[in-house]
Amino acid sequence: MSPAIVSSPIAPPTHQSTPPPTHPDRLYVNRSTKAFASGAISLIDLPAGSLFAKITGTTPGAKAYTSVQTGRDTHIELNSDLVYCNHSCAPSLVFDMSRMEVRVVDDKPLHKGDALTFFYPSTEWEMDQPFQCICGSEECRGWISGAKTMEPAVLEEYWLNPHIAGLLNERK
Structure with missing residues (x-):
């Protein structure tokens, strides 16, 4: 007779682990x-x-x-803490997908404690999940569904990625 094999059940995790930060010195x-x-x-x-x-x-x-749109028909997943940079109609950052960099907006400095935000239509032609903006800024544009549905005069107030600018030119 062989000895009985006793297996103990593996306990499910009691908490969800959080991945380590990808930019711990920045955000x-x-x-x-x-x-x-x-x-x-x-x-x-x-x-x-x-x-x-x-x-x-x-x-x-x-x-x-x-995802973030990088070209006419291409998107990427950021796979980093940058994914937590939310939308604002008065953004603190620019996501430059042609240079693959995030920069501080040209018209104001960034301060410790500022929310890290960017203007989603600067990268997105047509949003997967449009939403009612609640950024609270004086410039708030309300319904955000991508650059495709926004007036060119409004978009001219923002820095835009080359793929968005190209699609706007085609729309004219």
Whole structure:
């Protein structure tokens, strides 16, 4: 007779692990249990127009609420804490997908404690999940569905990625 093999069940994890930060010297992720309520906060001061971070470690992706459009028909997943940079109609950052870098907007410096935000239509022609903006800025544009549905005069107030500018020119 062979000895009985006793197996003990593996206990399920009692907490969900959080991946290590990807930009611990640059940003803090303010995590929320509410849907779409997490956000990124600057840990540093930088002058207007300066480089905040290079965009690295990405993977090709499909159009999704987590992806960023990089060209006419291409999207990437950021795979970093940069994904927590939310939309604002008065953004603190520019996501330059042609240079694969994130810069401070040209018209104001970034301060420690500032929310890290960018203007989604600067990268997105047509959003996967349009939404009612609640940024609270004087410039708030309301319904955000991508550059495709916005007036050119409004978009001229923002820095736009070359693929968005090209699509706007085609629309004319």
